[in-house]
Amino acid sequence: MMANMMRGSRRGVAPLAAVAAVLLSVPADADAQNRRRNREPTVPPPSITEYKPRSTLKVPEHPVPRAKYPVVDVHGHPPLLNDTANVRRVVEAMDRLNIGVMVQARGSQGERLTSQIETVRSMGLGHRFVFFTTLNLREVGPGSGAEIAAQLERDVAAGAVGIGEISKGFGLFYTKTDGTRLALDDPELDMVWKTAGRLGVPVFIHTGDPAEFFQPHDYNNERWLEMAIFPNRQLNDRSRFPTFDELMAERDRMIARHPETTWILAHMSWYANDLARLGALFDRFPNVYAEVGAILYDLGRQPRTARKFFERYADRILFGKDSFQPDEYPYYWRVFETEDEYFDYYRDYHAFWKLYGMRLPDEVLRKVYFENARRIIPNMPRAPFRGVTGDAQAGNGPHPTASMARK
Numbered sequence: 276m277m278a279n280m281m282r283g284s285r286r287g288v289a290p291l292a293a294v295a296a297v298l299l300s301v302p303a304d305a306d307a308q309n310r311r312r313n314r315e316p317t318v319p320p321p322s323i324t325e326y327k328p329r330s331t332l333k334v335p336e337h338p339v340p341r342a343k344y345p346v347v348d349v350h351g352h353p354p355l356l357n358d359t360a361n362v363r364r365v366v367e368a369m370d371r372l373n374i375g376v377m378v379q380a381r382g383s384q385g386e387r388l389t390s391q392i393e394t395v396r397s398m399g400l401g402h403r404f405v406f407f408t409t410l411n412l413r414e415v416g417p418g419s420g421a422e423i424a425a426q427l428e429r430d431v432a433a434g435a436v437g438i439g440e441i442s443k444g445f446g447l448f449y450t451k452t453d454g455t456r457l458a459l460d461d462p463e464l465d466m467v468w469k470t471a472g473r474l475g476v477p478v479f480i481h482t483g484d485p486a487e488f489f490q491p492h493d494y495n496n497e498r499w500l501e502m503a504i505f506p507n508r509q510l511n512d513r514s515r516f517p518t519f520d521e522l523m524a525e526r527d528r529m530i531a532r533h534p535e536t537t538w539i540l541a542h543m544s545w546y547a548n549d550l551a552r553l554g555a556l557f558d559r560f561p562n563v564y565a566e567v568g569a570i571l572y573d574l575g576r577q578p579r580t581a582r583k584f585f586e587r588y589a590d591r592i593l594f595g596k597d598s599f600q601p602d603e604y605p606y607y608w609r610v611f612e613t614e615d616e617y618f619d620y621y622r623d624y625h626a627f628w629k630l631y632g633m634r635l636p637d638e639v640l641r642k643v644y645f646e647n648a649r650r651i652i653p654n655m656p657r658a659p660f661r662g663v664t665g666d667a668q669a670g671n672g673p674h675p676t677a678s679m680a681r682k
């Protein structure tokens with residue numbers, strides 16, 4: 276029929292109009308349906324966990340096994356360091372990766388804290404570790420604030436130089452003695468944050484989880500796979516959990532009441548996919564810093580935006596890794612130091628995309644890797660940074676809240 280019409284078209288205008296009329300008479304949605312049907316796989320498609328395409332891209336590759344400058348890992352979760360074999364194993368990895376100082380941010384207080392401090396000192400490795408103390412924020416009730424603040428004073432006197440990591444349980448799971456959820460801005464804890472400010476020790480706090488965990492677990496959710504592997508990471512039950520934004524607003528009210536306290540927000544406050552939001556937070560609170568642990572997938576998918584952000588807020592960003600897997604650190608060095616393209620990330624359930632390098636300028640790298648940490652964490656060891664370019668400035672910058680750092 277079409278062939279007849281095409282032949283007819285050579286004869287004059289009228290048959291052309293007939294062709295148009297026939298084409299227009301085909302319903303548009305049927306047409307679209309046909310096209311879609313033609314694109315369906317002709318064999319059963321793989322599942323999300325089965326499809327692992329090999330990249331055919333050939334571009335220069337610059338793996339970075341060792342950081343360019345000595346690093347302070349402010350979000351260290353090494354094993355307990357009251358065991359000399361553990362300490363030796365961790366230091367061996369730190370030497371290889373060029374981590375100068377690791378902050379022990381694993382929950383430790385009292386004897387568990389002091390036994391670790393004693394162990395690393397007795398091994399002559401006191402210059403490679405600093406220790407944060409943990410607060411017991413479970414079952415908070417009247418009088419808890421004073422008790423927790425007293426424990427904090429004892430632990431700082433024993434050598435702790437910060438608080439943390441405060442777990443995401445605070446805000447999500449911890450309850451008060453009356454059974455209600457402990458809100459981040461609960462006034463009972465004001466005394467604790469005030470004490471931290473007076474002692475000059477930073478508060479390292481992990482709040483919430485990626486915003487997608489608070490959303491419905493559907494096929495449009497960026498974290499579908501992770502939420503399927505770990506159903507307990509789903510925070511979308513509104514009868515149990517506040518929304519992501521409610522939680523962050525609570526946290527911001529707590530920070531707003533304590534301008535003398537230094538706050539380090541773990542995981543860039545889960546704003547790494549919305550850096551403008553983190554920038555607004557930095558602009559609002561000069562006493563707030565952020566740490567980059569476990570959000571590398573977000574920086575590595577926006578290398579240009581992230582680089583501009585790091586340049587602008589170079590004084591506010593700290594390196595941290597979170598889980599202690601020595602072979603994962605080089606992915607961070609590569610994103611920060613190179614401009615490599617389209618390379619693998621280390622955890623496929625965090626992100627199904629590839630990473631790109633930000634190639635940060637040296638002065639930004641030094642701030643993020645060690646200078647900022649040495650400025651805001653009191654009593655940071657100097658030895659691992661001796662002779663490093665920029666060391667003359669490091670550790671001497673005054674900070675309004677770090678009274679201990681000036682001693």
Ligand SMILES: [Zn+2]
Binds near residue numbers: 352440598
């Ligand atoms: Zn952590």
